Amino acid sequence: MIKRVAITGMGIISSIGSSVEENFNSLITKKHGISCLEILETRHQKTFPSGEIKISNDELASQLNWPKDKVFTRSALLGGIAAKEAIQSAGISDISDAKTGFISATTIGGMDMTEKYYQSFWKNDLSHAYIEAQHAGYSTDKIAEFLGINGFVTTISTACSSAANAIILGARMIQAGKLDRAIVGGADCLSKFTLNGFNTLMILSDEHCRPFDKNRKGLNLGEAAAYLVLESDDLVKQKNKKPLAYLSGFGNANDAFHQTASSSTGKGAFLAMEKALETANFEPEQIDYINAHGTATPNNDLSESVAVKRLFGKIPIFSSTKAFTGHTLAAAASVEAVYSILALQNNLVFPNLNFGNKMEELNMVPQTELIEKELKTVLSNSFGFGGNCSSLIFSKSN
Amino acid sequence: MKKSYLNGMSCISAQPTAAEEDFFQIEPISYHTPVFKAHNADYKKYIKPVAMRRMSQSVKMGVSAAFMALEEAAIKKPDAILTGTGRGCRQDSEIFLETILENNEEFLTPIKFIQSTHNTVGGRIALELDCSAYNFTYVQDAVSFESALMDAHLCILNDPEMNQVLVGGIDELAKNSVELHKQDGYIKQETEVHNLDLLDHKTNGTLASEGAAFFVLSKEKNEKTYAELVDAEIYNQASQKEMEQHIDRFLKNNNLSLEEIDVVILGNNGDLEFDFYYENLQNGIFKHTEQLYYKHLMGDHHTVSSVGVWLAAKILKQQLIPNFLKLTTKKTKKPFKNTLLYNQNRGRNHSLVLLSAC
Numbered sequence: 001m002i003k004r005v006a007i008t009g010m011g012i013i014s015s016i017g018s019s020v021e022e023n024f025n026s027l028i029t030k031k032h033g034i035s036c037l038e039i040l041e042t043r044h045q046k047t048f049p050s051g052e053i054k055i056s057n058d059e060l061a062s063q064l065n066w067p068k069d070k071v072f073t074r075s076a077l078l079g080g081i082a083a084k085e086a087i088q089s090a091g092i093s094d095i096s097d098a099k100t101g102f103i104s105a106t107t108i109g110g111m112d113m114t115e116k117y118y119q120s121f122w123k124n125d126l127s128h129a130y131i132e133a134q135h136a137g138y139s140t141d142k143i144a145e146f147l148g149i150n151g152f153v154t155t156i157s158t159a160c161s162s163a164a165n166a167i168i169l170g171a172r173m174i175q176a177g178k179l180d181r182a183i184v185g186g187a188d189c190l191s192k193f194t195l196n197g198f199n200t201l202m203i204l205s206d207e208h209c210r211p212f213d214k215n216r217k218g219l220n221l222g223e224a225a226a227y228l229v230l231e232s233d234d235l236v237k238q239k240n241k242k243p244l245a246y247l248s249g250f251g252n253a254n255d256a257f258h259q260t261a262s263s264s265t266g267k268g269a270f271l272a273m274e275k276a277l278e279t280a281n282f283e284p285e286q287i288d289y290i291n292a293h294g295t296a297t298p299n300n301d302l303s304e305s306v307a308v309k310r311l312f313g314k315i316p317i318f319s320s321t322k323a324f325t326g327h328t329l330a331a332a333a334s335v336e337a338v339y340s341i342l343a344l345q346n347n348l349v350f351p352n353l354n355f356g357n358k359m360e361e362l363n364m365v366p367q368t369e370l371i372e373k374e375l376k377t378v379l380s381n382s383f384g385f386g387g388n389c390s391s392l393i394f395s396k397s398n
Numbered sequence: 399m400k401k402s403y404l405n406g407m408s409c410i411s412a413q414p415t416a417a418e419e420d421f422f423q424i425e426p427i428s429y430h431t432p433v434f435k436a437h438n439a440d441y442k443k444y445i446k447p448v449a450m451r452r453m454s455q456s457v458k459m460g461v462s463a464a465f466m467a468l469e470e471a472a473i474k475k476p477d478a479i480l481t482g483t484g485r486g487c488r489q490d491s492e493i494f495l496e497t498i499l500e501n502n503e504e505f506l507t508p509i510k511f512i513q514s515t516h517n518t519v520g521g522r523i524a525l526e527l528d529c530s531a532y533n534f535t536y537v538q539d540a541v542s543f544e545s546a547l548m549d550a551h552l553c554i555l556n557d558p559e560m561n562q563v564l565v566g567g568i569d570e571l572a573k574n575s576v577e578l579h580k581q582d583g584y585i586k587q588e589t590e591v592h593n594l595d596l597l598d599h600k601t602n603g604t605l606a607s608e609g610a611a612f613f614v615l616s617k618e619k620n621e622k623t624y625a626e627l628v629d630a631e632i633y634n635q636a637s638q639k640e641m642e643q644h645i646d647r648f649l650k651n652n653n654l655s656l657e658e659i660d661v662v663i664l665g666n667n668g669d670l671e672f673d674f675y676y677e678n679l680q681n682g683i684f685k686h687t688e689q690l691y692y693k694h695l696m697g698d699h700h701t702v703s704s705v706g707v708w709l710a711a712k713i714l715k716q717q718l719i720p721n722f723l724k725l726t727t728k729k730t731k732k733p734f735k736n737t738l739l740y741n742q743n744r745g746r747n748h749s750l751v752l753l754s755a756c
Contacts, residue, residue: 043503107515118499121578128582135485136516137539141746144634153634154538154545157516165534169549176556196498197511254524254533260512271530386521388533
């Protein structure tokens, strides 16, 4: 069993809102953020509905007071907005008053700028500053600079489970006494690179995605950033804070089946959830709600369902919130961590939108309407390419 | 107190570090261009030819180096697989990106996209080993490997279930990325640079190369043990002065004084603009310490500091320092007990790693 870690702040920007409050309001009013692409310049603007944040880079930069000529990436901008809210909500006025680390997750890094400037790199000196911006750590560096964090700063990239792993590392660093506080989460913007990449895999839906539905056609991509503030017990006591929730358990395992597809037995998913329960010292019955990975690809939803069914005798109430935001890749786990905490705080289970019929293989029906339910614990899943599977368990603050 | 030991390791670099013959006993290869590739290892021994055809350099180097390190430590399945890569799978990313731009987002195939993700190597190793263990990939510029190493260290010291952890760094050259980094001055622009005289080239930029180094970190010491990994830390931003303070604090935390550091291994890469970070220490707090460097031999990349750790561990085990690593002509005093590594990239992402002889 591990020592649980306090979550004292959170921040988010997604296609359903630019703050925790806006996201919450969208979740409880079933207002999704899936639309035609307008900001991302691609030939697929009308083909693939996506969870695009309808705020331009210039607007985001001005919200952050970043000078227009500063070299930034959209992921860094989104990350800046979410991390700022997280720090404010944790009531931190001086980030250097405790040993603070920043652990961010991204898959795309600065590819949005690379694909925009790549052809002019060869002729235009002005765009050269963006050459360096492509690597994943660059966006993290920019957010860290903005937050004033100079010490432990790192980036995790394990595809769609990235932010879960950033949260896990932060918790482990605090448990080991290496950090007093960790700002953890992820940021990924939309790009032609990922949109076309997922398109070649034929797992993008040309309709609004339908997690766990029999006729699900694939996923909608999204963009987002979300961060949590994790703090040590000592710091929480010293500052007399009331945590929003606790991270009680976590597990990471590799499916070791295929570079992109999940195994039919959901081995990695099963092991990750099992490990999370074990570290939390919880029995499966103690999980009140599962915020599923539920991307709405035929492969993921079946594999995840098989794993859930195998681990939980009686399947807890579950839903995927991907139909609200789209699949926000490296940010997904931190976006859903925020939703899991909101669920705990408000005793609400958020609906799984667009579900019609259960899959033939399994008798599993997600929660499709908003319901009130006393929640003590929420398990949140995130699985990614490279077989990387992670599960987090959040529990109520009391 | 719990400790962590390096019980197996491997290194693929621009030098024959993966060859049978002891690297410390040979004449290093000299290069005359600012960009040079890895000296290829015996990839066939570890990867089937059919699979190899589709693999990028990162995957080939990473999978082979991982197998070599495990083989040396006589471990079949580690309890964690931790990789670091500063730039990820550049070759396949570059190809996929260029195809998107050239074909206006049409006629694309998935293979390059699948292999472009940063955790391709970590995932591939898990697949090859059929290993479901904890598996993270770090992508933080020049501290990607150190991030993985710190995680590995945490695993060994704090997780009672983890006894053997595989940790490594991988970075590859990619054609157009190299050209672009010549344009922005990160790579030396002159066409001729003799690597063995690197520090005499007082120009901006560095040498570019590629490689992979892997280590098996264990709870138990055995006859294969190279060294103890005592501690590692990273700092996103620091001035010269702050770096000195960090070193001071880092050593104090490990109950060591400056005088107890027998060997310091520095990341000098011949970049006129940023080598002052090292020179300041060479002429300052480490004035009386044996000073080594390695990027003149290995070239530079974002996880080349993993090669530094490989060299440090070898030095501690063999109690031998080849002349080609020496920055100064100081007379070496034996035995070497404590070795400190310091690296940074363009004034950012600084790291300290401390190894001790066993």
